[in-house]
Amino acid sequence: xxxxxxxxxxxxxxxxxxxxxxxxxxxxxxxxxxxxxxxxxxxxxxxxxxxxxxxxxxxxxxxxxxxxxxxxxxxxxxxxxxxxxxxxxxxxxxxxxxxxxxxxxxxxxxxxxxxxxxxxxxxxxxxxxxxxxxxxxxxxxxxxxxxxxxxxxxxxxxxxxxxxxxxxxxxxxxxxxxxxxxxxxxxxxxxxxxxxxxxxxxxxxxxxxxxxxxxxxxxxxxxxxxxxxxxxxxxxxxxxxxxxxxxxxxxxxxxxxxxxxxxxxxxxxxxxxxxxxxxxxxxxxxxxxxxxxxxxxxxxxxxxxxxxxxxxxxxxxxxxxxxxxxxxxxxxxxxxxxxxxxxxxxxxxxxxxx
Numbered sequence: 001x002x003x004x005x006x007x008x009x010x011x012x013x014x015x016x017x018x019x020x021x022x023x024x025x026x027x028x029x030x031x032x033x034x035x036x037x038x039x040x041x042x043x044x045x046x047x048x049x050x051x052x053x054x055x056x057x058x059x060x061x062x063x064x065x066x067x068x069x070x071x072x073x074x075x076x077x078x079x080x081x082x083x084x085x086x087x088x089x090x091x092x093x094x095x096x097x098x099x100x101x102x103x104x105x106x107x108x109x110x111x112x113x114x115x116x117x118x119x120x121x122x123x124x125x126x127x128x129x130x131x132x133x134x135x136x137x138x139x140x141x142x143x144x145x146x147x148x149x150x151x152x153x154x155x156x157x158x159x160x161x162x163x164x165x166x167x168x169x170x171x172x173x174x175x176x177x178x179x180x181x182x183x184x185x186x187x188x189x190x191x192x193x194x195x196x197x198x199x200x201x202x203x204x205x206x207x208x209x210x211x212x213x214x215x216x217x218x219x220x221x222x223x224x225x226x227x228x229x230x231x232x233x234x235x236x237x238x239x240x241x242x243x244x245x246x247x248x249x250x251x252x253x254x255x256x257x258x259x260x261x262x263x264x265x266x267x268x269x270x271x272x273x274x275x276x277x278x279x280x281x282x283x284x285x286x287x288x289x290x291x292x293x294x295x296x297x298x299x300x301x302x303x304x305x306x307x308x309x310x311x312x313x314x315x316x317x318x319x320x321x322x323x324x325x326x327x328x329x330x331x332x333x334x335x336x337x338x339x340x341x342x343x344x345x346x347x348x349x350x351x352x353x354x
Contacts, residue, residue: 003181003183004142004181004195005038006037007038007039007141007142007144007145008034008037008145008147008200009042009137009138009145010030011042012041012042012065012068013043013045013048013065014043014045014048014058014083017064017231017232018064018065018068018220018231019218019219019220019231020208020218020229020271020307021208021218021219021228023310024208024275025207025208027069027072027074028072028274030072030074030147031074033147033200037145038079039074039079039080040079040080040141040335041074042082042083042084042335043062043065043081043082043328044137045058045062045084046084046085046091047084047133047134048061050127050130062328063318063324064318066081066327067313067318068231069081070324070327071310071317072310076330080331080334081331082328082331082332082335084137086329086332087332087335088336089140089339089340089343090133090136090137090140090339091136092343093139093140093339093342093343093346094133094136096136096166096350097132097135097162098129101131101132101161101162105158105161106128106129108154109131109158111130111151111154111155112127115127130155131155131158134152134155135159138156138197139159139162139194139195139197139342140339140342140343141338141339141342142194142195144195144197144198145197145199146198147200147201149201151217153199153201160196160197163194163195163196163197164185164190164196166194167180167193170193171190171191173349173351175191177345177348177349179193179345179349180193181195183195183196193346208267208271209263209264209267210267211226211227211241211242211245212224213227213246213263214246214262214263214264214265214266214267215263225241226241226244228241229242229307232311233311235304238300238304238307239304242300243296243300245264245268247264247268247296248262248264248265250262250265251291251292252265252287252288252289252290252291252292252295253284253288254284254288255281255284255288256281259280265292266280268292268295269283271299271303272295272299272302275306276302
């Protein structure tokens with residue numbers, strides 16, 4: 001192989017209801033990326049154990065993520081849709097990466113500090129090692145690009161560090177086995193087994209904020225259901241939540257600079273822009289100078305127009321779980337075949353007998 005073939009990988013945890021932020025920040029981008037890329041999309045059920053160990057509704061949550069993928073337009077025939085636990089090579093490579101990664105690297109991960117809170121001694125080892133498994137998720141397919149939100153960018157940088165250390169530590173072994181690819185990192189030539197994965201970050205609403213507090217990210221765990229639009233919400237619920245969304249007393253500005261210092265206004269404009277496939281400047285050109293009493297009904301109509309077909313298809317799919325299970329089962333078989341090619345070569349590079 002003379003170069004790494006472009007491959008997009010990403011995953012979504014099956015914890016809590018999917019919401020508008022998940023759709024705009026991740027799933028909608030997955031759909032767009034599949035048009036011109038080879039894509040693998042995963043329900044990362046193993047990662048869900050880092051949030052809580054026992055999940056009574058894990059099968060339903062896993063199916064709901066897969067249903068959202070399909071309802072939004074991901075093609076499971078052309079691409080791969082599967083659940084992480086169906087491919088044991090993820091865990092196998094994660095252990096190797098645990099031995100590659102350094103404690104100091106993990107200590108710098110801000111998301112562990114945020115999720116573990118003050119009592120870090122009671123946090124699980126899985127939560128601490130989460131980024132190592134994330135690196136394995138990506139690199140077991142030797143994926144080159146990952147669509148991520150800003151909150152996951154640090155983990156992707158760690159994946160690059162792990163890949164580079166493996167490449168350098170096993171440089172002679174990689175050359176001897178003939179599995180490597182000549183790349184340049186900075187100005188340095190490297191004969192690499194794993195690629196330097198690149199993040200795909202962008203879009204008018206890569207980080208959708210709470211409808212009740214524009215300084216906080218829209219979250220499944222927020223105690224207020226009014227803070228988010230769930231993908232399974234009906235039209236009445238969507239309308240109620242947008243109309244009750246927090247705003248300020250001023251009207252909409254005509255220029256994007258006028259959104260500075262106004263997080264709730266900025267969030268609603270960003271949501272409208274993302275749903276309409278426009279820039280925030282385009283939205284303000286249309287609604288600048290008007291009050292939220294005019295803008296919010298327009299946002300309601302747009303949100304319902306975009307989300308209602310997805311919600312309807314998700315409900316149809318969830319009523320026929322055998323179809324979703326078949327998609328995940330077939331996707332798991334295809335993913336295992338790809339992952340095993342990587343792991344056979346990694347075992348050769350390391351020197352494992354098998």
